Amino acid sequence: MRTGLFLLMFLLAVGAYAQTTVRGNVSDENGVPVPAANVVIVGTTVGTTSDFDGNFVLETSEVPPFELQITSVGYSSTNITITANNQNVSITLSESQTYLDEVVISASRTPERLFESPVSVERFGLKEIKNTSAESFYGGLQNLKGVDINTNSLTFQSINTRGFASFANTRFMQLVDGMDNTAPGLNFVLGNLVGMSELEVQSIEILPGASSALYGAGAFNGILFMNSKNPFDFQGISAYFKTGFTQQDAAGTNPYYDFGIRAAHAFSDKFAIKANFSYLSGEDWHAVNEEDLNNPGATRADPNYDGLNIYGDEVNTLLNFDQAVGLPSGTLGSALVSRTGYAESDLLNYNAQSVKTDFSIHYRPFANDFEIIYNGRVGRGNTIYQGANRYAIRDFTLQQHRLEFRNKNFFVRGYITSENSGNSYDTRFAAINVNRRWKGDVEWFTEYAETFIGARLGVGTGIQLPEDQAHAIARQVADQGRLVPGTPEFQRTLNSVISDGDFNTGAKFIDKTKFRHADANYNFSHLTSDVMDVMIGGSFREYELNSAGTIFTDIDGPIKYNEYGAYLQLQKELLDDRLKLTGSVRYDKNEFFDGFFSPRLSVLGTLGQDRNHNIRVSVQQGFRNPTTQDLFIGLNAGRAILVGSAPDNLDRDVRTFELTPAGQAITGSPTSTIVGRAAYENAFSVSSVQAGAPQAIETPLVQPEEITAFEVGYRAQIGRVAIDLSGYYNTYDNFISNTNVLVPLYGQAGDNALSLLALQNGDVEVYQNYTNSPADVESYGATIGVEAKVLGDFDFGINYTYAEFEFDQASFPDFRTQFNTPNHKVKASFGHTQLFKNFGFNINYRWSDAYEWQNTFADGPIPSFSVLDAQVNYAVPSFKSVFKLGGSNILGEDYFSAVGTGIVGSIFYVSWTVNP
Structure with a gap:
């Protein structure tokens, strides 16, 4: 059926024919070609883009005269009039003096200059992707002000804003072409493991802070929007290849590969298709911390040693040696004794991998801006996720399929997101059950106790050993015949355990959870702009939990539940467009909880004779529904048994x-x-x-979490300097967290x-x-960023972020807020896109203050760290290629952003991009 639909659309497409052809070239003021410039017929969505040499060909049924608008990120737009068929034109773009002129959509769900956004927003576009010094565009996001990235794995980086960070970051949403990229069963985004290829990204926008008024329950602490390139505007074949190596003290030097290809073609002004494929492989960051956090300084010589990245030694018991042989209390005493564990590296291979594919069909039946889109995305990968335990994510798959109808005034979309955990398993339970397959707990502890007692009493030798020596001999005897990593017997047992989905005997978790989502939006501004801009929208979502009882309590079959919402936004400009008022409200209802209203009000004032200063103030309320795991989890995580509170x-x-x-x-x-x-x-x-x-x-029992968020900000363009600063204050009610x-x-x-x-x-x-905190939680902070052209045309930027929270711990001693954010961060960048012909460079520096990490796996201090990334690039127009040499953390100082994770080392790479 799908093939038939494709052929039908193809036949409709080829039936159209072009009447007018325009050829041209786009360059900057230095005569350097501007690739990927948008060339659009004014008043329509018909257009094309320039190739690597700045050349373009536009075929259209429009009859001259008509006007073309040419735009490119980092340049001021220009218009040119076409008066005849087969006309050749040359367009020169002037470099924009400020990123504040760039257009964003996320803040108000409608296009507006970043300068005029009513709330804070960060943007990362084609220019930034090209110039990023990180090994990937996703890693480059950590250079934006107010944005934190915690590195869980080489292929799993968790983005957060404004505190309360964790790898299972349920307070931050990621949308890929409008689709929620959250893994339905895990409840969080796995970074860009199954996201988007960098060749496909047109722009990224980040909204820090609460955005429930427009985006619903998941938009609680921030949203990341990834927007792809439309095949009508970005055509042709492009590809990149990166190779290099990772370097880490614990793992040494290992190869790193990243490859991607994109193909897009518009058969006419009605029909276009595109496809993407990317593959990444490398050695993951090894986790080798053997410290016993509960008993600092302890080693395996301690009977109850429990190393952080040693698993299986969590199994312990209290052995009362006196009671066992009927001696008076205090003769031999008692001791907590743990089983001998295995290092993390014994239980998994560190092969990190990400494979992403997507395919889209775009159809414009009337050759205007009305468009029908089918998009399918499939991502598969290997990574490591740290939650209550360290989970080896193997052959994990996330699929998304979307059907959307849209034009410039509305969209209606429906999509399904489903995950398959593949061969993923819990490393802690892998160690526990490898031990138990070899020798049961009762037998092991019995042998230990008997040996200890005999050694202390001198049974058979007449020599009464000291306590520490008796413990050492007891462990040696109980461990005789223990499975040794690297042997065939150990590997066979491990393979059997990690393919068993019963945590009493195995370690595999099974998850085929999905959700179905539909949302719609209509902007009435073209009808009501004389009075005010009006927008309405809504959404519906159904969850289907399916873990066969390994994660959720769904042993008897899938668990289903739903939620829905609707919103209204009004916007009005006054006083010669110097004052913009925006008000919005959204109502959301989850079937387990009462409905909730999320209002937002913002005021934006533009000042100065040149309208180059503005002040923004906003206040909004938001909420977050408990996640699928908050409600229905039923999992023995070893250190604790997790039970949801539905x-x-x-x-x-x-x-x-x-x-x-x-x-x-x-x-x-x-x-x-x-x-x-x-x-x-x-x-x-x-x-x-x-x-x-x-x-x-x-x-x-857990209830929805609520937030009231206040923000004030200032933006200015003063000559070649752009300033953007903001401050926020949040109060939380019913703050969701965990208690033991x-x-x-x-x-x-x-x-x-x-x-x-x-x-x-x-x-x-x-x-x-x-559950929820009975005490109030507050957070507050500020950011300031400065972007400037210095020393001629060098790009310089620096920003600072402050974040803090307050919580009355004494009122709820067992409550854990997991703020997990440094008080102070400083980031700086320096570069030039054309230091000399075809040559550019960029340097990024980040400093993070020390902070306390608190999460279900482990708590502890994170030392301050500094990271330096750098790249140089050289364009070869005759080959339509850009070569880049770069590295992240080039100073080679390994660091970590969470207790228990792999230590982050360096990545050095060389890349070749064709037709970027």
Whole structure:
């Protein structure tokens, strides 16, 4: 059927014919060709783009005279009149003095100059992509002011703005051609692992802060918009090839490859197609931190050692040696003993990979701006995700399929996003169950205890060994015959474990979750502009959770639920267009929660005789619905059991635990069955137990999170200097986060009887709940950026970001905010696009202040770090090519932005781009 539709559209397309041909060349004031300049017939969407040499050919059914508008990012636009068929024209573009003239769409869902945006917005266009010194355009985004990137993996970088960052960043949204790029089951974006090829990107816009009034529940802390090139405007075949190497202290030097190709063709002014393919491969950043965060300075010689990037040693038990042999208490004592673990490098290969493909059909039935688009995107990759544990993401696939109808005044689109976890697995449970496949916990700990007791008492030797030597011999005996990494026996066992989806015996997680989404927007401005600009829109989404019980409590079949929303925006310009008022409101409803209104009001005032200063003020309310995992997760993560708080989820999670001998004597049973509800209704707070005064706690079920955001900003263009500064203040209600609690395996928390015995005997389990903070959370910060032309035509930029939050920890000791953002950041850039003919360069520097990292895997300090990236490029017009030599973190000082991740090293590369 799809083939038939393609042929039909092709036949319709070739039936059209051009009556007028215009040929031309676009260059700058120095006579250098300007590639990828847009050439559009004024009043229509009919146009083309210039090639690498600045040449273009426009064929149209328009009859002269008509006017062409020629635009390119970084240049002022110009118009030229076409008076005859087969006319040849030469166009010279003047370089724009400011990025503030660039057009953005995201802030108000309608085109407007960045200078006139009512809220803060960052833009990264074709010029910036070409000149980025990072190894990829996505990595180059971290040079924008107010933007943070936390590196989880070579192929997984997590973007965030205005604090509260994590790799599972559910507060930040990423849209690719209007489609939410979130992995439906994971609830977050995997960077650009399955996103867009750099050849396909036309522009990127980032809205820092809350944007719920126009974009709904997911637009809570910021949005990234990736917009692709239209095949009507960007035609031809282009390609790039990068090769080089990564360098890291822990992993040494390893090869790095990145390749992409794009093909686009407009068969007529009605029909066009495009396709993209890209492939990236390299050695991932190795995680080799063996520190025991709970016992700093400890080594494996400690009986209860638990190394950060050592897995399997989380399995421990309290061995009471006196009780085991009937000796008086205090004779041999007792000790917490953990099993011997495996290093992360024993459990996975560090082959990072990303493969992205997409295909689009664009049809304009009336040869005007009304367009019908089908777009299919498929991405597959290998990466590492750090959440509660470190997850080896292997052969992960994300698909998106979109059908859209649009013109300059409206769009209606529907798409489906689905993921397949492939062969992904949990490295912690891989280690735990490799150990258990070899020797069960009971047998191992029994051997350990028997050996320790014998060594201490001198059984068979008559020599009573010191405690530390007895522990060493006990571990040696219990580990006899242990599977050794690199041997065929170890690999066979590991392969068996990571293909088993039952975390009691395996480590594989299964996820085929999807969501279906539809949204629409209509801008009435062409009808109402005499009064005000009016816009309406809405959206609907249905989730379908499908993990076969390995992540969610969907053991009996997929879980479905939905949400919807609608919005209205009014915009009016007054006082000779010096005052712009924008008001918008959105209503959203999730089937589990009450509906929520998100209003936004902004005022923009333009000042100065040359209209080169403006001040903006905005206030808005926003909200964030609990994620699929907040509601329906049911996962034993090793350190804690995660239970979502949807009302019908509390009874879905049922687990059986083995009791200690003391517990068995009390209950008369070897096991205890616990339902997830106990984590919310029958538990002790962790902080009270640590303080020695156990207190029962009931955890409220999670509710939507709310924000009230205030922002004030100033923009100015003063000669060749552009200034953009802003400050914000956010208050949060019902702030969503996690708390850990201790669930007794018998008794009722607070009964001062059985439950206290359970604590005493170690018959407790750690559960992680999803809830809201009863205390207020506040965050505030500021950014200032300066862009200037200096020393002639050199580009110089510098920006500074300040971020801070406040939270009354004493009012909720077990609450974790996970702000995870440095107080201070400084970024600077210096470069020239044409230092001499066809030669350019760019240097980027970033400094980050030290900060505290808090997340489910581990907490700890992040030292301050500095990073220097640089590139030089040389264009060869005769080959339509650009060659680039560059590197990120070229000073070679390894750093990390989160506790437990691989240490980020350097990437050095050379690239060749044809017809960029």
